[in-house]
Amino acid sequence: MAKVYEFLANGFEEVEALAPVDILRRGGIEVKMVSVTGSNLVESSHGVVVKADLLFENITDFSDADLLMLPGGMPGSKNLNEHEGVRNALKAQFEKGKRVAAICAAPLVLASVGLLKGKKATIYPGMESYLGEDAEYTGALVQEDENVTTGAGPAASFPYGYQLLSYFLPAEKVEEIKKGMIYDRLLNS
Template sequence: MAKVYEFLANGFEDIEALGPVDVLRRGGLDVKTVSISGDLMVASAHDVQVKADMLFEDVNFDDADLLLIPGGMPGAKNIDEHEGLRRALVAHAGKGKLVGAICAGPMVLGHLGLLRGKKATCYPGFEGELDGAEYTAAPFTIDGNVITGKGPGATLAYAYALLGQFKGERVVEEMKKGMMYY
């Protein structure tokens, strides 16, 4: 079973964090939410309190197949400033493993140089943070081991794209039908 870690920082965008967790868990992936705040309780950008599954300092990411960064501000900025997470993302991507980010989250990947020579999307206004990437403005963009999403309205399309990397198009189409995604 594929292992996914999604990072939560105070100020994360609710739907961009929880939508992919929902879709990926429904799809049979082992998804864990990881707080980088030092507390299991993390506040969303809209002040929804979410209890993460684990703390960053308690996780070894060697078994990860996918690392996920939700958007939202100041959540994405808080992720961008977390040195331990930055190192984990670079190491993970360096092994050719999947990384995903949506909305403001792709700026983290851009600041780390992980988007150079790749196509990527993000929330409008963050294009300048995608160091070396070709901005697509698409709801989601897959380029090699990097999957990026545009913003809140693209969350389900992005989540299905993530799921497709592990389960294939047939499973994704069945899930879309079951979730009434037209």
């Protein structure tokens, strides 16, 4: 079974954190939300408190991860970027050719550790400069380039989550989950 870790810092964006976790878990993927705050309770950018599954400091390494992902939001993305352990885990994951993903403002973390060099990427509109000169900003809702996936913001949470799920399940199963979540009705409204 695939294993995914999502890092949570105070100030994260709720839908960007929880929609992908929900989608992946519906697909049978093991997802662990990891707090980088020193507490299992992490407060979102809108004052919603979420209980993380694990504390960062209690994990020796993330070598069993198939995917490491970051929700956006401010100051959550800035807080993730300031966490040396998160930065090191992302670099190690990327260097092994394994998947990393970030949505909204969080691609700035990937850029700051050099993971977007020569990559196509997206980020929340108006934050393009945070991708750095070495990334190609596409403006897409969801952008994949090799082992890096980025999303543009809250509205991208569902297509981003389904894209991540598609790395672990056949297309028919992903479509079945989309249908069960009536995602097709959203697209056709």
